[in-house]
Amino acid sequence: MNLAAFDLPEETQAMQEWLAIQLTGANLSSVVAQLSAVHADQDQDLTLESVCGNQWENILQNGFSELTQTQLQQLLTHSYLLLELQEHLLLEGGDFWQKQFLSQNDDSEIIDHKLALQEQLFSLATEPESVQQSVDYKKSSLRKIVVLGFVSVALLCVAVFLNRQPSAPAGWGWNRPGALTADIPANQYLNRLADSANEWFKKPTETKASLITRLTQFRAGCETLINAPHPQLSAEDRVWLIERCQAWAGKLDEQIVSLQKGTTDLKTADASADALINKLVKALRNRADQIS
Numbered sequence: 001m002n003l004a005a006f007d008l009p010e011e012t013q014a015m016q017e018w019l020a021i022q023l024t025g026a027n028l029s030s031v032v033a034q035l036s037a038v039h040a041d042q043d044q045d046l047t048l049e050s051v052c053g054n055q056w057e058n059i060l061q062n063g064f065s066e067l068t069q070t071q072l073q074q075l076l077t078h079s080y081l082l083l084e085l086q087e088h089l090l091l092e093g094g095d096f097w098q099k100q101f102l103s104q105n106d107d108s109e110i111i112d113h114k115l116a117l118q119e120q121l122f123s124l125a126t127e128p129e130s131v132q133q134s135v136d137y138k139k140s141s142l143r144k145i146v147v148l149g150f151v152s153v154a155l156l157c158v159a160v161f162l163n164r165q166p167s168a169p170a171g172w173g174w175n176r177p178g179a180l181t182a183d184i185p186a187n188q189y190l191n192r193l194a195d196s197a198n199e200w201f202k203k204p205t206e207t208k209a210s211l212i213t214r215l216t217q218f219r220a221g222c223e224t225l226i227n228a229p230h231p232q233l234s235a236e237d238r239v240w241l242i243e244r245c246q247a248w249a250g251k252l253d254e255q256i257v258s259l260q261k262g263t264t265d266l267k268t269a270d271a272s273a274d275a276l277i278n279k280l281v282k283a284l285r286n287r288a289d290q291i292s
Contacts, residue, residue, distance in 0.1 A: 016064040024100040029220035035079035046078045061094040080260045174221035180228045189232040190288035194281045222249040
């Protein structure tokens with residue numbers, strides 16, 4: 001597993017470039033999960049408006065060249081903001097960002113992802129706390145935070161991972177090594193995907209931070225599933241699987257945003273997440289029965 005949180009540069013300009021690469025790459029969900037695990041004790045009340053202030057339009061057009069180290073550190077310690085920021089950059093970013101996205105991704109993938117984000121934002125448009133497609137960023141006072149040295153952040157990451165049990169797997173669910181590569185018939189493959197999804201229930205989510213981390217990790221598994229070749233399946237079944245997983249990913253994103261913004265309580269969010277996982281497990285098993 002590539003631990004991007006270990007690769008944090010120290011210089012401000014290098015950090016600006018590193019963050020731009022992460023935001024326009026395919027592994028942002030994994031990066032966010034790693035940063036969320038390290039900074040799980042941070043509050044969830046920061047917004048992009050409070051971090052970026054009146055620099056928002058310049059960010060959309062020219063990148064992070066004017067962001068200070070303090071602002072960059074705020075984005076890293078409150079990494080849930082990165083997923084929202086990526087959506088804005090993909091949908092509203094100028095030529096600078098479009099070139100960044102195209103340099104790291106296939107053109108067709110960019111179009112598909114953009115359409116998916118537009119559809120997701122449209123579906124959220126009627127909700128009071130929905131993510132707006134156009135945000136009028138006003139200048140506001142930036143909250144004062146302690147600027148952590150990047151070396152300290154890396155050492156903290158090391159401490160977190162060293163304290164894990166040595167036998168812990170590198171990933172779980174659809175990110176578990178070998179979960180998507182078994183050479184088995186299509187119906188068995190779909191049932192195995194359902195079994196992997198059921199690993200969600202093996203670890204309790206007793207706090208808001210742990211639920212956000214768990215949801216983000218499962219969301220990263222969805223991205224892995226979407227991008228996998230699935231040679232075990234027919235073309236029709238591959239299309240079905242990817243379409244369903246894109247829909248599930250959208251629901252997961254909604255739940256993560258609701259938790260981060262405090263528009264839902266832990267008990268309700270946990271029950272909604274369990275219901276979603278049960279629903280997708282049932283869909284996979286039903287599809288397996290149809291093709292067996």
